[in-house]
Amino acid sequence: MHCRPRSGPAPFRPRRPGGWVSNRSLLGAAAALAAASFVGWLCLRIARSLVTPIVQRPERTRILDVDDGSVTFRADQDTSAPGVYSLYWGNRTGHARIGQVISSDNRARTVTRRVEKIYSGRLGRDTAGYWSGYVYPTPEGAGLPFEDVQLPGPAPAWLIPGTAQRPWVIHVHGLGGRRATGLRTAPFFQRLGCTQLLISFRGDPDAPPTPDGKHHLGLSELADVEAALDYAAAHGAGSIIISGWSMGATMALAAAHTSGHRDLITGLVLTAPVLDWHRTLFSHTASRRLPTALAMGVLRILRGPLHRFAGLAQPLDLRTLDFTAMAPPVPAIILHSVGDASTPIRISEDYAARFPDLVSLVRFPACRHTQEWNRDPALWENAVEGWLHHNAGSLSARSGPRIER
Structure with missing residues (x-):
């Protein structure tokens, strides 16, 4: 006779602790992998955005009202800033030069500013555009005589004639900018009698793109600065x-150290300069309360084998553009806002403190990146003119014929 097993619940067998530990380890590893993947994705996204040209800027500054010679905006950091600026709209088909604040209404949070000049398009209520530190669209718009010239590249440039026996000034704009950047200071240099060359470079909106369609943060663009020096x-x-x-200052300093014409370069005027890409990116991430590891990750992507994932044909080793440990070969003046959130003034302060005999630093009230002249044109111009006269070599009468036809 066979005994049938008694039915009922299976006997309790305690789970070994190792199983729980193993599961927790797997969960931890998965979380770490997910976090690392997210950080890697974020680094790649930042790297791509840094080197990818902007096709169209967002147009978020809206006109609330238009009156005879004035416009009213919602008050914000841009529209309330002292100085003269530009409003572009319709993907740059419209452009107006916007003057000083006429009145403001704190209760309604609005600000009314003078319209100094409409260069193109029509301003109307509900027109939306973007705010810019540019002031003039062309030398003609600034009331200056000029000639269009073509530098090798090809890279179009504006040549503004000056007086014989005065130095040339080559204006170099920053990342994502245009040659019109330097036009706000061109009338000042013309009053000093300087011949001026406002250049474009590969990858900017006025010149052909780079072969891979990306910005190279000064590494390949420096060749176009050299072409401008060749021309001069x-x-x-x-x-x-x-x-x-900004990045134009990066290339200006690099040219002073490495150009075949460095014996002709007698001074550097650096506005909101990017002196060290590494410190700039680290400061940028820290100011936004992001892990500084992101900056290191971005730099490794740009200079390492992952550069192709950022769309680059060649790696970018930005360490080769850092000359801050070396004394500048010529006198330099830095004009920098204490409130620059893109390129912290601390880097400029350290550079000036390291080489006080060669580097002068002029601090500006808080303003947007590269808008020092807009914020206080008198301070900018008086500082540069005083610096030029103090460093007589920069105004030396060594020039030969001004323009050869």
Whole structure:
């Protein structure tokens, strides 16, 4: 006779602790992998955005009302800022020069500003555009005589004639900018008698793109600055001042150290300069309360084998553009806002403190990146003129014939 097993619940067998530990380890590893993947994706996204040209800027500044010679905006950091600026709309088909604040209404949170000049398009209620530190669209718009010239590249440039025996000034704009950047200071340099060359470079909106369609953050663009120096030297420049803005200042400093014409470069005017890409990116992430590891990740992507995922044909080793440990070969003046959120003034302060005999630093009230002249044109111009006269070599009468035809 066979005994049938008694039915009922299975006997309790305690689970070994190792199983729980193993599961927790797997969950932790999965979470770490997900976090690392997210950080990697974010680094790649930042790297791509840094080197990808902007096709169209968002147009978020809206006109609330238009009156005879004035416009009213919602008050914000841009529309309330002292100075003269530009409003572009319709993907740059419209352009107006916007003057000083006439009145403001704190209760309604609005600000009314003077319209100094409408260069193109029509301003109307509900027109939306973007705010810019540019002031003039062309030298003609600034009331200056000029000639269109073509530099090798091809890279179109504006040549503004000056007086013989005065230095040339080569204006170099920043990342994503245009040659019109330097036009706000061109009338000042013309009053000093300087011949001026406002250049474009590969990848900017006025010149052909780079072969891979990306910005190279000054590494390949420096060749176009060298072409401008070639042109100036071939047309009789005996001394050259480079006026660089943001990344243009990066290239100005690099040219002073490495150019074949560095013996002609007698001074550097650097507005909101990017002196060190590494410190700039680290400061940028820290100011936004992001992990500084992101900046390191971005730099590794740009210079390492992952550069192709950012759309680059060649890696970008930005360490080769860092000259902050070396004394500048010529006197330099830095004009920098204490409130610059893109390129912190601390980097400029450290550079000026390291080489006080060669680098002068002029601090500006808080303003947007590269809008120092807009914020206080008198401070900008008086500082540069005083610096030029103090460093007599920058205004030396060594120039030969001004323009060779």
